[in-house]
Amino acid sequence: MELKQNVWVYIELVNGTISPLSLELLGKGRELADSKKNGLVGWIMGEGAAAAAEQVIGYGADAVVVVDNPELASFESSLYTKAAEEVLNKYEPNVVLIGASHNGRDLGGRLSAAMNLGLVADCINCGYEGDDDSITWIRPAFTGKLFVKILTTTRPQLATISDKIFRGNVFDAGRTGEIIHETVSLNGAKPLQQVVGFEPLSAEEQELTITNAEIVVGAGRGVGSPEGLQKVADFAASIGAALGVSKPLVDSGWAPHEKQVGITGSKIAPKIYIALGISGAIQHKLGLQDAELIIAVNSDPDAPIFEFAHYGIVGDLFDALPVLEEEIKKIK
Numbered sequence: 549m550e551l552k553q554n555v556w557v558y559i560e561l562v563n564g565t566i567s568p569l570s571l572e573l574l575g576k577g578r579e580l581a582d583s584k585k586n587g588l589v590g591w592i593m594g595e596g597a598a599a600a601a602e603q604v605i606g607y608g609a610d611a612v613v614v615v616d617n618p619e620l621a622s623f624e625s626s627l628y629t630k631a632a633e634e635v636l637n638k639y640e641p642n643v644v645l646i647g648a649s650h651n652g653r654d655l656g657g658r659l660s661a662a663m664n665l666g667l668v669a670d671c672i673n674c675g676y677e678g679d680d681d682s683i684t685w686i687r688p689a690f691t692g693k694l695f696v697k698i699l700t701t702t703r704p705q706l707a708t709i710s711d712k713i714f715r716g717n718v719f720d721a722g723r724t725g726e727i728i729h730e731t732v733s734l735n736g737a738k739p740l741q742q743v744v745g746f747e748p749l750s751a752e753e754q755e756l757t758i759t760n761a762e763i764v765v766g767a768g769r770g771v772g773s774p775e776g777l778q779k780v781a782d783f784a785a786s787i788g789a790a791l792g793v794s795k796p797l798v799d800s801g802w803a804p805h806e807k808q809v810g811i812t813g814s815k816i817a818p819k820i821y822i823a824l825g826i827s828g829a830i831q832h833k834l835g836l837q838d839a840e841l842i843i844a845v846n847s848d849p850d851a852p853i854f855e856f857a858h859y860g861i862v863g864d865l866f867d868a869l870p871v872l873e874e875e876i877k878k879i880k
């Protein structure tokens with residue numbers, strides 16, 4: 549397969565496993581490639597990268613470029629940028645999608661500077677609008693008040709993409725594709741930092757957060773006070789759920805920003821989201837639209853949240869708490 553001028557997805561490995569965000573990008577990359585009858589190339593760097601290559605094919609790539617190098621054993625942005633530059637200069641892809649993880653943002657920004665490329669950061673959508681090879685990137689601007697369309701005039705077209713926007717492809721063990729092993733010289737680059745060891749947290753030490761919990765309880769302005777929020781927090785703890793909040797609670801200083809659900813907070817995909825005293829504004833909704841089941845309690849029957857919640861209770865959230873706690877404990 550001709551590898552040049554294709555759609556490329558940077559595959560990030562986390563402890564040797566393909567990150568969920570990379571799988572999402574393989575789904576979007578497949579769609580982009582198909583719409584222009586292009587190929588989709590997955591590109592993995594790091595020690596042990598070869599082991600993940602077959603899976604990248606199974607998740608939708610036509611080919612995988614593997615840079616398996618002990619110097620890239622753990623992410624070090626200066627070395628990864630050098631390696632990426634060598635690979636991209638050789639293969640000249642048309643489009644490069646990088647997940648907007650911590651490391652992906654770091655790599656994307658450095659690549660943009662090193663290769664003098666335009667970079668569109670934190671995109672939430674993209675696609676071909678015309679007949680040429682230009683991608684229209686869509687990203688929030690002015691702290692989420694606007695969604696802007698951006699075209700990049702440099703090639704490859706480079707963007708980092710937010711998580712939980714796209715769906716990955718279903719794994720197909722029968723898919724076949726080319727696996728190319730690439731070496732990089734790194735041009736004598738030296739790491740700026742060195743990882744000397746990893747100490748994984750035990751299961752008990754790992755905190756339940758809004759992005760990893762199966763059940764998230766969302767508290768909104770309807771809780772009325774820090775004491776009201778504490779009652780909701782106690783309810784969340786009693787059912788083994790993480791506590792999330794709407795923006796006004798962060799703005800009031802009642803909760804830290806890391807608990808905020810929404811376009812300017814975190815996008816979450818729990819099995820169950822229980823929204824208590826939340827009106828359901830679009831900026832909040834955009835953060836939880838991947839939740840499998842949404843239950844809302846709101847005293848206002850016309851609250852917008854009832855337009856997209858699967859189950860709704862019209863009433864005072866504090867009256868609903870003991871009932872919900874009892875019912876959820878019965879089924880847990």
Ligand SMILES: Cc1cc2nc3c(=O)[nH]c(=O)nc-3n(C[C@H](O)[C@H](O)[C@H](O)COP(=O)(O)OP(=O)(O)OC[C@H]3O[C@@H](n4cnc5c(N)ncnc54)[C@H](O)[C@@H]3O)c2cc1C
Nearest residue numbers: 768769770794795810811812813825826827831832847865
């Ligand atoms: C640029 C920008 C970015 C934003 N980003 C985010 C974001 O990431 N996340 C986010 O959440 N918001 C965000 N917002 C704010 C968003 O527009 C809403 O203002 C916010 O989500 C409203 O929060 P809320 O539903 O808690 O409060 P409100 O809209 O005030 O709703 C409170 C609800 O509680 C109900 N209620 C009151 N008392 C009770 C009770 N005792 N029992 C039951 N129900 C009760 C009321 O009927 C009402 O529906 C953003 C706004 C802008 C402009």
